[in-house]
Amino acid sequence: MNDKATILLVDDTRTNIELLAGCLQKHYNLKVAMDGKRCIELAERDPIPDLILLDVIMPDMDGYEVCRTLKSNPSTKDIPIIFVTGKDSDKDEEFGLQLGAVDYITKPIRPAIVTARVGTQIILKQQSDALRSMALHDQLTRLFNRHYLIEAANSKVARITRHGGTLSVMMIDIDYFKLVNDQFGHQGGDTVLKAVANVLSSANRKEDIVARFGGEEFVILLDHCSISDADEKAEQLRSSIEHLLPEGISVTASFGIAELQPDGEEFEHLLARADQAVYLAKEKGRNCVVQAEKELEVKES
Ligand SMILES: [Mg+2]
Known part of the structure; x- marks a missing residue:
């Protein structure tokens, strides 16, 4: 729990990555991908991200497709995803949440909002990891159960x-x-x-x-x-x-x-x-x- 959580930032626009990194780099370990394919690669690689901030509009593979792929793979399906996007209609937001995203942040990126929402999701992720670990281990010996x-x-x-x-x-x-x-x-x-x-x-x-x-x-x-x-x-x-x-x-x-x-x-x-x-x-x-x-x-x- 003392280790810094890892967040994967995914956006095809460099200035957005820089803006997000500026909000988050002090408290988290960051990984960066500028397209969907790279995001999927990094999601499976150690350190496995605790959270993914995922842009929706990207060339080749858009954020929705990336999200579907991650959710269908047993080794990445439990990584929470927050969409970060300029698509701000209720319909877009609903669609994103239906795909399994835990939250939805709209552009332009507002640092205070990003920091607060990310903080909430990281706490939830760490709590659920701790519960999962307790459910799989023997408390006395700390071996698996x-x-x-x-x-x-x-x-x-x-x-x-x-x-x-x-x-x-x-x-x-x-x-x-x-x-x-x-x-x-x-x-x-x-x-x-x-x-x-x-x-x-x-x-x-x-x-x-x-x-x-x-x-x-x-x-x-x-x-x-x-x-x-x-x-x-x-x-x-x-x-x-x-x-x-x-x-x-x-x-x-x-x-x-x-x-x-x-x-x-x-x-x-x-x-x-x-x-x-x-x-x-x-x-x-x-x-x-x-x-x-x-x-x-x-x-x-
Ligand atoms: Mg984009």
């Missing part, structure tokens, strides 16, 4: 089913966690969860997703990772956890790993196999890594 994991996993699996690739999943369950809680209280339990979460997230690559799945259960999605690489990684994590001793509490964990099968396996099935491998790791005496079977074993009841 189960909800996010499943959403992300399903889209990764769909991508691999279409285009091919490798994906492995690692499930981690802290051993004898109930005893930790009994012996050291919930604060001790929280200390252990946070320490384990730290180990899991510090070792991961950018493309991996580390999530707290349930009480003392964690899942890591390993993109572009085969079962043998996952095994090696799990062994390192297992050893790091064993040597953690947070506040002197001895902790170990059991690991189950599974690789997505190329026959259209769904994430739910992949995860169930990893879960079964964790169960086997527990049976083997805990504090170890077990690779999942290709088929889910049906347990007799």
Whole structure:
């Protein structure tokens, strides 16, 4: 929240860009595009803008078309857009808002109006980002939560089913966690969860997703990772956890790993196999890594 918000200014007239930049450069990080195509490029590139000020009348691709394109792309659809335009009839304004713009500023540009309206939209954007982040993360460990994991996993699996690739999943369950809680209280339990979460997230690559799945259960999605690489990684994590001793509490964990099968396996099935491998790791005496079977074993009841 302390970082400056980023605003993308889009206008085919240089003096308008200069005027807008003059109002905003003190408080915001600015990016500039002078046509629609460039706007779309910059909207997808880091730093992703928190707000776009979009001119309507531009050659080649007008602001309305740019807005439609941005709103139809999942990676840019949530960026708020304010139209800045000389078209000032009620009909024009209504049309712009119907396309999904959050506000409409008319030219000639009046600095006080621009500053105030931009300020309001940036505050709303930061609030909605904070809420979204809270909804996707576990508050204790700050890892992603189960909800996010499943959403992300399903889209990764769909991508691999279409285009091919490798994906492995690692499930981690802290051993004898109930005893930790009994012996050291919930604060001790929280200390252990946070320490384990730290180990899991510090070792991961950018493309991996580390999530707290349930009480003392964690899942890591390993993109572009085969079962043998996952095994090696799990062994390192297992050893790091064993040597953690947070506040002197001895902790170990059991690991189950599974690789997505190329026959259209769904994430739910992949995860169930990893879960079964964790169960086997527990049976083997805990504090170890077990690779999942290709088929889910049906347990007799
Ligand atoms: Mg123009």
